[in-house]
Amino acid sequence: xxxxxxLVRPTRAEERAxxxxxxxxxxxxxxxxxxxxxAPPDGVWPWLVQLGKERAGxxxxxxxxxxxxxxxxxxxxxxxxxQGLGVGDIIPDWGGxxxxxxxxxxxxxxxxxxxxxxxxxxxTWCLRLQPVGTERTRLHLRLRLGPVRHPRLATVAGGFVDxxxxxxxxxxxxxxxxx
Numbered sequence: 001x002x003x004x005x006x007l008v009r010p011t012r013a014e015e016r017a018x019x020x021x022x023x024x025x026x027x028x029x030x031x032x033x034x035x036x037x038x039a040p041p042d043g044v045w046p047w048l049v050q051l052g053k054e055r056a057g058x059x060x061x062x063x064x065x066x067x068x069x070x071x072x073x074x075x076x077x078x079x080x081x082x083q084g085l086g087v088g089d090i091i092p093d094w095g096g097x098x099x100x101x102x103x104x105x106x107x108x109x110x111x112x113x114x115x116x117x118x119x120x121x122x123x124t125w126c127l128r129l130q131p132v133g134t135e136r137t138r139l140h141l142r143l144r145l146g147p148v149r150h151p152r153l154a155t156v157a158g159g160f161v162d163x164x165x166x167x168x169x170x171x172x173x174x175x176x177x178x179x
Contacts, residue, residue: 008166010034010140019142020105021113021124027144028151031159033166034140039177041109041129044137047173048112048127050075050082052101053092058165059172076176085112101125121145139173141166 010032037044050056057074065073085103093099093116101114104124111128128140143162148154 008033008035008163008170014138014140017140019126019128019140020107020111021115021126022142022144024104024115025122025124025144025146027146028148029143029145029154029158031143031145031155031162032140033142033162034138035166035170036132037137037139037170037174037177038135039137040135041131041137043177044129044139044173045109046078046083047176048129049085049106050079053094055082055091058094058169059176060168061171061175064168064172074172076179121148139170 011034014034015032047056047059051058056079057072059074060068085106087103087105089103091101091103091114093101095116095118099116099118101116103112104115105111105113109129111126113127114125116123116125122145124142124144126140126142128142130138130140132138145154145158
C-alpha cells in the first residue's frame with residue numbers, strides 16, 4: 001500500500017458532504033478526517049463495530065502497540081461477542097473517567113454515529129464508509145463539537161490530537177485488514 005493512500009486528509013467534497021448526525025450538534029468545531037482502506041465496506045464494518053474502550057480497543061499499528069502494555073493493546077482479530085452493537089448502546093471512552101459514547105444511528109456497511117455530552121459540550125462522531133470500486137473503502141470520520149468555550153484552542157490542539165489518533169487508527173486498521 002502506498003503511503004499516500006493512508007493520509008487522513010478529506011477531499012473538499014467530503015468536507016462539504018452532509019453526514020448522519022450533522023443536524024444534532026450546533027458545532028463550533030468540526031474535524032473531518034478520511035482515508036482509503038484495502039477492503040470493501042462489508043470487510044471494514046465488523047472492525048468498526050467492535051472499536052472502543054472495554055471492547056476491541058483503538059487499533060494502532062503493531063510497531064506502536066509494542067510500546068503499550070499487553071493488557072491495553074487492541075484486538076488483532078474479529079470477536080463475534082463484540083459484533084452486536086445497537087442504537088442506544090453505551091461505550092466507555094478514553095476522554096475522561098466517566099466519558100462515554102452512545103450509539104445514535106448505525107447502518108451496517110454504511111455509517112456508525114456516536115453522540116456524547118462532555119460537561120455542557122455536545123459532540124457527534126460519525127464514521128461513514130463508502131465503496132471505492134469493489135475492493136476498497138473510503139472511511140470518512142467527522143467529529144462535531146459545540147458549544148466550545150475556546151474554539152481556536154480546540155481546533156489547533158484538539159485537531160492535532162485527533163489527527164495523530166486517526167492516523168494511528170488508519171494504519172492499525174489497514175494492518176489488520178491486510179494481514
